[in-house]
Amino acid sequence: MAEVATSASSSANSSARSVSLLVVVDPVARRLDGESVRIAKDVLSAGASHTKVCLPDDPEEFARALGRRGSRRPVVIGDDSALLRAVALLHRRRELAGCALSVVPVGSALGLARSLGLPTGAVAAARAVLDGAERRLDLLVDDSDGVVLGTVGIPPVPAPVPVRAEAGSGPQGAASVRPWLRTCQSLVRTLASSRTARTAVAPGTPGPARLRVEVDGVTLVDLDQPVEGVSVTPGAAGVAVVEVRPLSVGAQASPLTASGRTVTVSGAHFRYRADAVVSGPVGTRTWVAREGAWGLTLPAE
Template sequence: MATSPTSDQLLVIIDPVARHTDGESVRIAKDVLSAGAASTKVCLPDDPEEFARALSRRGSRRPVVIGDDRALMLAVALLHRQRTLAETVLSVVPVGAALGVSHALGVPTGAVAAARAVLDGAERRLDVLVDDSDGVVLGVLRIPPVPLAPRPEPSVADAGLPQSGGHPWLRTYQSLFRTLVPSRPARLSAAPGPPGPARLRIEVDGVTLIDLDQPVEAVSVTPGSSGTAVVRVRPLSLGAVAVPLEARGRTVTVSGADFRYRADAAVAGPVRVRTWTVREGALGLMLPER
């Protein structure tokens, strides 16, 4: 469902890594937003406390995050922890190298197009997954985790920029991100090889989809529509063709031997059991009019 934005007053939060890696796109987005909104307040947080404080004190202003996927995830995680995610209309202008989640949600590529969607688009209510450790998944959850492609620059949640510059606030951001996301994203330079099959019990709304006696090659859970998630399981082929399994439901529980999973741009775990629940329409995101 799409609705009109509730306020033409914007709080623009510019991710520090976006400022460092692509200052020109940041400038263009800021100029478009400032020219088109009735009132724009720009926030340049240098530490996580400023980021969280800006969100909590936004008043009637609509928050706009300029940054990559992990900056978006950080904002969503903070709003969820503040229990204000469902009542917030969030916008993002993707700037950086890791932008797959933002684009998959429907946010346009390019600073100008994304900024115009902030101003002229409509609010869409999107389903998300929330796990029993209070983590939020916006896009696809994968077990075992699929490595991300290398990218040229670290994001706000990584360890920091090259030592020549020295940016201690990046390490501070990483510390906050690690408290909001179950586990630190694995360093891509040291990414392990493809993981082997896993033995997992996967239950959808309390019904077992696959049990421990059948090893699996891959599992994905994606927020679908109308408050359900789409669960796809690819069993390991043992001489015969293994038929992929699919189910839909509101709760998904995975248990078994220690396993890791990728939730959007972060790898979490190992855990032995985790339950994800669909929160229908929990994320209000500004997207282009259809």
């Protein structure tokens, strides 16, 4: 893992903020968009009194770099997966509550970053790290100690898989995939989807499910009523917002909604998508909303 320590130049010291940053650059971001990474590092180094840049090569080095931040404010340059990895690591170490995380979104999967209010341009995001303010946000914690920043979806909706260019085929590997390779990839995905559809517990399989959904111990829907989907999202003031879409028979059925601190889903073994990760199958899962459980640096209003 490469580490580079930089300080603002003497000519820029007068405008540099008295802040020490630990910048952890996700390897996927370096590979997909090296130019945005370079721009973000330059802006951060020019705007902070001291910046240490870490270039981990794998998740283990990513974790070690974050764990050795000391008094430096951590800044993650990467996509949604890098953001989720950082939050999960800090949560497992019980350091999340006392750590204000900053993120410069770089990569192809930035939906979660956008939903949280993070700018997705390298310059704007880096300036928000320097000029923004910490905002305390709610999240969900499940009974396996997993964290959710966005939404839990049951059944999981398949996420589009971006087609990446071949290494070395252009700047930062951004050239188009060769037509014959694209055809082969499409055929493999088609065959895999067909095979998955025959598996009863396959993630993303459409169709009704029989689930019991309880909010703060009160049953919102029971096993006798098939549902098309369930979503659980961190709300405000430490509650989770739950929406259940019953199976429509004839007229369109209205969604059932509720809010509460604890949500338990049980029934036949099911899979679910929490943010970008598909988990399961499980027979039951409980999520608890935690108010202001983590801090994120966002642009000042």
